[in-house]
Amino acid sequence: MAQLYTKVKLYLEANSKTWEAEENNIQLQNDSNGLGDYIHTWSVSGGLAKPTDEQIASYESSATTEENNNVIRGTRKTSYGDIGDQLDEIFKDIDAWKARIQSIKDANPKE
Amino acid sequence: MSGIVGSRFNMRGSGLVGSLGTDGQVFTSSGAGAGAVFEAGGGGTNTPAFSAYLSDSHQATSHATVTKVALDTENYDTDSTFDSSTNYRFTVPSGEGGKYLITASLFIEGSGTSKANGVHAYLYKNGSEVMRSGCDYRANPGTNVTPSFATNMILVATDYLELYGRWDSPDSSAATIYGFYIYSTHFSALKLIE
Numbered sequence: 001m002a003q004l005y006t007k008v009k010l011y012l013e014a015n016s017k018t019w020e021a022e023e024n025n026i027q028l029q030n031d032s033n034g035l036g037d038y039i040h041t042w043s044v045s046g047g048l049a050k051p052t053d054e055q056i057a058s059y060e061s062s063a064t065t066e067e068n069n070n071v072i073r074g075t076r077k078t079s080y081g082d083i084g085d086q087l088d089e090i091f092k093d094i095d096a097w098k099a100r101i102q103s104i105k106d107a108n109p110k111e
Numbered sequence: 112m113s114g115i116v117g118s119r120f121n122m123r124g125s126g127l128v129g130s131l132g133t134d135g136q137v138f139t140s141s142g143a144g145a146g147a148v149f150e151a152g153g154g155g156t157n158t159p160a161f162s163a164y165l166s167d168s169h170q171a172t173s174h175a176t177v178t179k180v181a182l183d184t185e186n187y188d189t190d191s192t193f194d195s196s197t198n199y200r201f202t203v204p205s206g207e208g209g210k211y212l213i214t215a216s217l218f219i220e221g222s223g224t225s226k227a228n229g230v231h232a233y234l235y236k237n238g239s240e241v242m243r244s245g246c247d248y249r250a251n252p253g254t255n256v257t258p259s260f261a262t263n264m265i266l267v268a269t270d271y272l273e274l275y276g277r278w279d280s281p282d283s284s285a286a287t288i289y290g291f292y293i294y295s296t297h298f299s300a301l302k303l304i305e
Binding site for chain 1 (some may be wrong): 174178181199275283
């Protein structure tokens, strides 16, 4: 199951908001009582309503995709290597660098 | 002569005597020309007191989510004030209001290196945050972090305290609150003697 955070983030983006801009207006919480994560505080700018349970649930599939892609982004980033080394690669042979980056992308496709 | 004579304590020269007192009392001067007496000593016990920690079972926590730490094992709990099975909270018992010293630490680690953008420990009193301690590593993400705090506060009977933690990762991934070592994730409090 995808994290509540990811579903809330997608809900915000679907309503022209971002998590980064609203982070201080939202608190996700888990009281370790077996009921899982929930929205403890919601005071989003512009009066955007707190999502209902049904609205949150509707993001399950897309949130799972988002989280899987985050893992792939991480794998790609590690394979790309240090940005300074990449600049050196680009300086010496930009086409070889492009080919290497493309091979990493091909080996780690996003969903 | 000086010494115990019957049930009295006699002092040479002064002629002053005092009763022997009871078990646990100490002999205290009452000032020049006055008879020293046995009375209750200083000190006392720092109770109620408890120390709880997270066992090796560990605990999962989501990204950007303030999560109560399920401290499931007690090192000691003098007055059965800490609930280590359901609510994971310390409750001040009746008649034990006063100043308390509170300490906590929280060991959180992500699923790989450089996964920690921020880690915070929160002290909650009666369901609301009253203190926060933590680190912001967004400029250079870390791997694991152990925020901690020590504070004191005045509590009254029925007040309750809980330990919460929050993890933030650059890739929004979840993390684990670890109990690898006793006290790496712990919570304790004791009443101060006044």
